[in-house]
Each structure stands twice: as structure tokens, then as C-alpha cells.
């Protein structure tokens with residue numbers, strides 16, 4: 001498991017979650033023990049911080065150490081299990097706050113922890129704090145409005161809203177102030193042509209298909225090391241694959257890539273056969289896999305992947321929750 005430590009003068013990636021949308025353990029495996037699942041059963045006897053088969057919703061924290069030695073903390077996705085991830089890993093790695101948030105898309109496993117962002121913001125009973133910048137596509141913003149999680153920063157006709165509090169700035173007359181997460185919504189383009197800065201680090205959006213009817217964003221970042229993070233993908237458009245491929249715009253130092261099941265295929269995610277095919281085409285120096293269901297048994301499958309890696313000459317392993325990877329950004 002990952003070592004303790006760490007505020008040196010070096011950046012790092014911290015895998016806050018490496019599981020699928022329903023997370024691992026799968027509840028059914030534990031409430032119907034007549035159908036035992038070895039991977040899920042481990043959750044009953046091994047504490048989560050020591051169990052690589054305990055997987056929260058996929059999320060990455062980038063601990064970016066700037067040239068001045070100051071750290072900034074960039075969070076990609078805020079899923080259903082965010083609070084649990086904060087309690088387990090922010091404490092382990094002494095992460096004091098979140099400086100900016102980037103959303104890959106607006107599915108529940110990427111956004112439903114947004115309410116708990118207030119837990120990592122300074123306390124102000126009057127909400128009088130600097131809002132945390134949050135970067136998302138226009139489509140994700142609109143969908144969040146339609147999902148009634150937020151009201152639009154710019155009016156989107158009259159959509160009834162259930163949770164207006166996450167963007168509403170002014171109270172109506174007579175309305176009591178209540179403490180809520182303070183967020184500064186910033187729209188990004190779904191295009192590799194329009195990079196954006198989050199806490200001083202540049203990100204290139206990587207549009208990918210997440211089902212043929214849906215575009216999700218991955219992100220390319222890092223100047224000294226090139227890293228691509230792609231959490232939800234069923235197919236790469238050619239233009240996106242080009243910018244992250246060795247034969248295209250140049251070899252990645254690290255590819256972080258979706259894989260849902262060990263075998264077969266799925267309509268909205270890569271499973272291991274498609275993941276490994278993509279890894280061979282993209283040919284990064286190293287790959288870490290995320291988004292796994294309970295079909296994956298960490299140590300068993302990493303042994304298989306180690307053998308595959310030696311055969312193919314490309315290093316591939318499953319990531320696990322709490323994995324910390326020091327890296328030069």
C-alpha cells in the first residue's frame with residue numbers, strides 16, 4: 001500500500017477512488033451471502049485503507065507543487081463516495097483543502113458528492129468565502145440544471161430546481177442564510193483545441209465516447225510528464241486518440257484508463273479486452289487502470305497484468321484507492 005508522508009517539493013497523483021459507479025464491495029454480494037463473492041467478502045474483514053479491493057467512485061486528486069514550492073490541490077470528479085474518500089485519504093496524505101474541481105461529466109458517480117465540498121471549504125456561517133472554481137462542459141452544466149442539482153449561472157429558461165443553493169448568490173428577501181458549498185462554475189469547451197488552466201496547471205480536454213450517444217471528457221496534463229486521465233470511455237474518436245498516442249502527438253508518461261469488467265464488452269465502458277487493445281495502440285510508458293467492478297481481484301489480476309506487460313513491453317497495472325504516485329508535472 002502507499003506510504004505515508006509527503007509534503008516535499010514534488011507533485012503527486014492520489015487515486016481517491018478506482019471503482020465503478022456502484023462502488024466495491026457490491027452491496028448484493030454482502031446482503032445475499034448465499035452467492036459469495038471473494039472480492040466483496042474481504043470488505044467484512046479487512047479495513048478499507050488496507051484493502052485494495054475496496055473501491056470508491058473513480059476520482060483523482062492532483063497535488064501540484066508549483067515552482068515556488070506552494071502546493072495546490074485539483075480534484076477530478078466528486079462522486080457519491082466523496083465524503084468517505086476525504087475522511088480516509090485527505091487525512092492520510094495531509095490534504096488541507098481543494099483549490100479547484102474538474103468534472104469529466106455529470107453522471108451520479110462523478111457529481112453527487114458536490115454538496116460535501118463545503119466540508120473541505122473554510123467555515124463561514126454566512127457563506128462569505130472565496131468560491132472554489134469548478135470546470136465543466138456546457139452540456140454537463142445544462143444536464144446538472146435539468147437534473148435539478150443546480151440553477152444555471154446564466155438563465156436557462158424556467159427550469160424548476162430542487163437544489164438552487166449551489167449556485168445561487170443572492171438570498172430572497174426574508175430568506176435565512178444557510179451554509180452551503182461555494183462554487184464558481186466555469187464552462188470549458190469539449191475540444192482538444194481549447195486547453196484551460198486550473199490552479200495554474202494546464203489541462204487539455206479529451207472528448208471520448210461514453211456510449212455512442214454521450215461525450216465524456218478525459219484530460220491531458222503535465223509539462224515535464226504527460227499524463228492522460230480517461231475515466232469513462234467506450235470509444236476513442238480518432239482526433240482524441242491522436243493527441244495521446246506514441247504514433248501521434250507523442251508518447252504519454254502515464255495513461256490512467258477505464259476498465260469495467262475483466263471479460264466481454266459493455267455499451268458505455270471499456271472492459272479489459274478493449275482497454276488492453278487501446279493501451280497497445282496508444283503505447284504509453286505506463287498505464288494504471290481505474291473504474292473496476294468486483295470482478296477484479298487486485299493482486300490476482302495485477303499478477304496477470306504483470307505477465308501481459310512483460311509480453312507486450314508496456315507496463316499496465318490496476319490502481320487502487322489511496323495509491324499515491326509522485327510525479328513531475
Ligand SMILES: [Zn+2]
Nearest residue numbers: 029037040294
Ligand atoms: Zn462481489
Ligand SMILES: [Zn+2]
Nearest residue numbers: 105107210232
Ligand atoms: Zn458515466
